[in-house]
Amino acid sequence: MVWKVTKSILIVLALVFFLLPIYWIVATSFKQWPDIFAIPPKFTFRGTFVHYLTLFNIRPEEAAKFGQVGKSLFPPRFLNSIVIAGVSTALSVALGTFSAYAFSRFRVRGENDLLFFILSTRMLPPVVVGIPFFVVYRALGLIDTHIGLILLYMTFNLSFSVWLMKGFIDEIPKEFEEAALVDGYTRFEAFFKVVLPQALSGIAATAVFCLIAAWNEFFFALILTSERARTAPPSIAAIQGTSGINWGQIAAGVTVFLLPVVVFTFLVRKYLARGLTFGVIKR
């Protein structure tokens, strides 16, 4: 009994530890300007949407009060994030699914070496890979372009996508395709009409993980973009006013940015262990 109570208290404490910071930033995004910096911090306050309105340039005149010069850059960059994360995810999941199928069903010479070559490309530190990319991209004129960042995120997620999809396709019984082949389907038809529909939930989970990784990425966006193709993470980090850091607007930006990630986390909750270990853990 004592143990049970202690256990419950510890679990609640852990929950508070992990959720309080998130609650705090969300609450801050609804606070009026002076309340954000109140000492002691305010847990109850009169809410306002002003930070969201200035973030999306709906009431730009309000922004001047917080020392913001010109329009908020958040909307176009948020859009960039959506486009770049979306397109790169579609590409890496498509390529990854094809390769995973071949690795899963055919005998490929040097299969293990190839698979581990693919995995090892994901282990490289971004800063280390970033330098050659910067040099090469500048030579090719790919700096600050959507296509440049899309290609990079596609590559970055490709190894992950191959590994995860291979696990999912391995689990689809071969008998389904064999039956289809006997019925006169070609391999291609069997793949598209039999295997793909069976792999849909796996594809969806893989896509969500790729989407989150591309969405969250900061370093490459920082060094390879400046204006046109800049995504949300480096711009949220750069929101500042003339009178110090505009925490209200940052909090609003952070909240808008985090919301889809939290939703997606719940959608793939069954696959979290699997997704975060490249499919090594199967449950």
Next chain:
Amino acid sequence: MKDGAKLYRKEISEYRMKLLFIGPTILVLIVMNIFPLLWSLGLSFTNYSSLVSRKISFVGFANYAKVLSDPLIWRYFQITARLVVVAVGVEFLLGFGLALLLKERFKGWGLVTTLMLIPMMLSPVVVGLFWTFIMDANFGLLNFLLSLFGLRRVLWLTDPKIALYSIALVDIWMWTPFVMLISLTGLLAIPQSLYEAADIDMASFWFKFRRITLPLVSPLLILAVLFRVIDAFKMFDLVFIMTGGGPGDVTETISMSLYRLAFNKFKTGESCAMAYIILILIIALSNLLIRWIQRTRA
């Protein structure tokens, strides 16, 4: 004879399909990974700078000698190592402890565990940003909570003795859930019958823990720790946004100093050499992980 021809055709089509399905992936990885790496290997032997246009000249191993003989680099390696050991150590203990607490299901178990996993899904730079707000010395939430317990306020990010551990704290907040998740997966996979058999033998709690629980989850625990060590070793986003390496250079991790060398000082050739030195270390670490993955899969 007919069958032979059919088989032959089938093999041809399989071969074409393999090429078509795997080829693009390998091509992308070679063009996008191997090619830039080779390019920077070349640059690491030159005095190239992406800022100034001058005649590029070959300098041999001078860049490598310069990086390796710089005492500051070793200091930054040490700082990184301290960060990794503290952060991953605490993550391991807390994460495994939490998993033990959450082993038995209760009402709302699914919701509680999923809520706890949110931090690790968030963008590190955004996490660093709002923790900077929480750690503000004056109006920050953290100092307010300390004051409730009668503790003095702490200069989380500006005190040179504390800044590194503040970053470790945020890493712990983010990644303890990861260790918890992996440990929990391991714990839930242990067959209940083992414990029942031990109960019949009147085995003590400690005995069960040491003889059943630990040996069966340890492969996954090691996997989790390896993943974390490699990731934490690359630590950049949190440091960049929270302290920028300061105060002074007490939080200058190796990734941070490489970034500075390449993108503030624009010593591109030298930074390529340093990148290669780090790369070799990471490859050694990753090989350890990859071998472990192969063993766990088997």
